[in-house]
Amino acid sequence: MESTGSTGNTESTGNSESTYDVVVIGGGSTGENVADHAHRGGLSVAMVESHLVGGECSYYACMPSKALLRPAQALEAARRVAGAAGAVGEVDATAVLERRTSFTHGWDDSSQVRWADGAGIDVVRGRGRLDGERRVVVAGPDGERVLTARHAVVVATGSAPAVPPVDGLASARFWTTREATSATAVPRRLVVIGAGVAGTELAQAFARLGSTVTLLARSRVLSALPAGAGHAVAEALLRDGIDVRTGAAVASVDRAAGPDGEVTVRLEGGGEVVADEVLVAAGRRPRTGDLGLATIGLELDDGAPLEVDDSGRVGAVAGGWLYAAGDVTGRAPLTHQGKYAARAVGVAVAARAAGTLGDDVEPWSAAAATADHRAVPQVVFTDPGVAHVGLDADAAREAGFTVRMVEEDLGAVAGASLHADGYAGWARLVVDAERDVVLGATFVGQDVAELLHAATIAVVGEVPLSRLRHAVPAYPTMSEIWLRLLDH
Numbered sequence: 001m002e003s004t005g006s007t008g009n010t011e012s013t014g015n016s017e018s019t020y021d022v023v024v025i026g027g028g029s030t031g032e033n034v035a036d037h038a039h040r041g042g043l044s045v046a047m048v049e050s051h052l053v054g055g056e057c058s059y060y061a062c063m064p065s066k067a068l069l070r071p072a073q074a075l076e077a078a079r080r081v082a083g084a085a086g087a088v089g090e091v092d093a094t095a096v097l098e099r100r101t102s103f104t105h106g107w108d109d110s111s112q113v114r115w116a117d118g119a120g121i122d123v124v125r126g127r128g129r130l131d132g133e134r135r136v137v138v139a140g141p142d143g144e145r146v147l148t149a150r151h152a153v154v155v156a157t158g159s160a161p162a163v164p165p166v167d168g169l170a171s172a173r174f175w176t177t178r179e180a181t182s183a184t185a186v187p188r189r190l191v192v193i194g195a196g197v198a199g200t201e202l203a204q205a206f207a208r209l210g211s212t213v214t215l216l217a218r219s220r221v222l223s224a225l226p227a228g229a230g231h232a233v234a235e236a237l238l239r240d241g242i243d244v245r246t247g248a249a250v251a252s253v254d255r256a257a258g259p260d261g262e263v264t265v266r267l268e269g270g271g272e273v274v275a276d277e278v279l280v281a282a283g284r285r286p287r288t289g290d291l292g293l294a295t296i297g298l299e300l301d302d303g304a305p306l307e308v309d310d311s312g313r314v315g316a317v318a319g320g321w322l323y324a325a326g327d328v329t330g331r332a333p334l335t336h337q338g339k340y341a342a343r344a345v346g347v348a349v350a351a352r353a354a355g356t357l358g359d360d361v362e363p364w365s366a367a368a369a370t371a372d373h374r375a376v377p378q379v380v381f382t383d384p385g386v387a388h389v390g391l392d393a394d395a396a397r398e399a400g401f402t403v404r405m406v407e408e409d410l411g412a413v414a415g416a417s418l419h420a421d422g423y424a425g426w427a428r429l430v431v432d433a434e435r436d437v438v439l440g441a442t443f444v445g446q447d448v449a450e451l452l453h454a455a456t457i458a459v460v461g462e463v464p465l466s467r468l469r470h471a472v473p474a475y476p477t478m479s480e481i482w483l484r485l486l487d488h
């Protein structure tokens with residue numbers, strides 16, 4: 001389907017050639033937001049999408065994975081409250097999968113296309129690739145179409161799963177996170193390769209839906225997050241009956257009996273796991289291949305990111321007309337950071353088109369994604385969850401700060417003890433001892449996600465602790481942890 005909505009200043013030189021102020025390649029959450037902000041800045045915009053408008057997050061990532069996790073977490077939460085626990089039954093896997101599908105609209109993007117139409121964005125169906133300066137060729141269902149950009153082409157093509165070069169893996173049928181989040185049945189046995197954010201979340205989701213799960217961590221669980229956080233999640237996964245194997249490197253994978261047969265994952269140093277499905281959750285690679293970058297003189301290694309400045313401009317391309325945002329830049333591959341970068345790009349492109357912005361952007365201005373460097377929030381939606389923002393202690397020291405660490409028991413807070421009997425969790429602040437401001441924060445425990453934004457505001461605002469002490473948390477909430485953290 002192709003939208004015919006016009007923004008007024010689009011020139012068409014025939015059926016197959018059109019000119020817009022901005023052409024966005026990729027209509028995921030980042031591309032949509034670039035298009036919206038550029039259009040709000042007075043520019044005509046075409047957004048090219050080869051699969052589903054809304055991208056990975058809506059259909060195969062954030063939303064369906066959280067929909068798979070949430071029902072069992074709601075049951076667990078009730079089980080931790082005496083008086084409610086006795087009323088709790090078992091999770092209904094079929095209903096969970098149905099509810100998940102309702103969040104993905106059955107993998108139908110018409111509501112997002114309607115949003116784009118209403119926002120004045122022309123959706124162009126097909127695969128886009130660059131074909132020289134400011135030109136994008138779209139191979140669509142009705143043939144090729146050429147889109148020329150007056151001001152900017154923005155690449156927002158996201159990322160694709162990284163598939164490790166494991167012997168036999170490519171020829172054994174395997175799940176990526178797409179197949180896992182769109183599964184129509186719960187496998188009896190599941191082995192997960194990779195214990196990062198996706199691997200741990202999906203391991204817990206399927207274990208609580210009834211799968212027997214083995215989680216293979218090459219080093220430790222959640223190795224990119226503070227060690228204590230990974231440890232707490234690993235212990236919880238063990239309590240869920242997941243066979244968590246750390247330091248487990250995969251030697252080979254095979255599905256000897258064909259695509260419907262069981263799969264055997266062999267480990268280096270001996271040992272094997274037999275399962276019905278194998279999920280590869282070993283990270284992602286920016287989708288920069290097959291984008292025609294060579295036509296504009298840009299040679300990137302396969303899977304290398306498109307490096308950008310804080311306004312999203314690709315410095316390696318002369319003329320300043322090529323921008324990128326979201327996962328494809330490798331900066332902070334999270335939906336919210338992609339949307340944040342998208343706003344900066346949309347604002348920068350519109351301002352440069354109007355001649356009100358030069359090459360450099362002021363840090364923390366609307367056209368700069370400054371927070372990418374120091375204040376990226378991330379939540380791991382397992383139970384217990386992990387909510388983290390900013391620098392951990394090691395990163396802060398490496399950046400030259402004099403660090404002071406403060407850690408407190410979240411379970412000791414009245415709000416937490418009411419929230420769940422025997423609540424276990426902790427919170428940590430990394431403080432710049434010289435300026436007395438928060439550089440980073442980590443919260444671990446049940447339902448900590450909503451605690452994070454206060455910390456993000458403290459980090460971004462560089463609010464001195466002496467002033468933060470005047471931000472009084474309501475009693476009895478879990479936010480009272482701030483009183484304890486600031487009482488040092």
Ligand SMILES: Cc1cc2nc3c(=O)[nH]c(=O)nc-3n(C[C@H](O)[C@H](O)[C@H](O)COP(=O)(O)OP(=O)(O)OC[C@H]3O[C@@H](n4cnc5c(N)ncnc54)[C@H](O)[C@@H]3O)c2cc1C
Nearest residue numbers: 026028029030050055056061062128158326327333334335
């Ligand atoms: C299992 C999983 C769970 C996740 N959960 C979370 C979460 O809870 N919170 C969070 O913040 N992040 C989460 N993420 C990360 C999040 O999904 C990504 O950061 C986000 O989707 C990136 O958005 P994007 O628009 O940059 O890329 P994408 O969502 O990948 O969108 C890119 C779009 O471009 C299209 N495209 C690609 N190439 C072309 C082309 N040549 N022509 C036309 N169209 C093209 C694609 O079809 C796609 O629609 C999760 C990721 C995974 C894998």
Ligand SMILES: NC(=O)c1ccc[n+]([C@@H]2O[C@H](COP(=O)([O-])OP(=O)(O)OC[C@H]3O[C@@H](n4cnc5c(N)ncnc54)[C@H](O)[C@@H]3O)[C@@H](O)[C@H]2O)c1
Nearest residue numbers: 164194195196197198199218281282283284333379380381
């Ligand atoms: N809640 C969230 O915000 C959320 C949830 C899921 C995914 N995501 C994002 O999606 C992206 C992909 O998630 P992910 O978990 O796949 O990536 P990740 O980078 O978080 O974790 C990948 C893990 O796989 C491991 N690994 C790599 N190669 C391996 C191999 N050959 N064998 C075994 N393990 C191997 C790595 O050591 C790492 O621990 C990330 O950017 C992540 O932040 C976010």
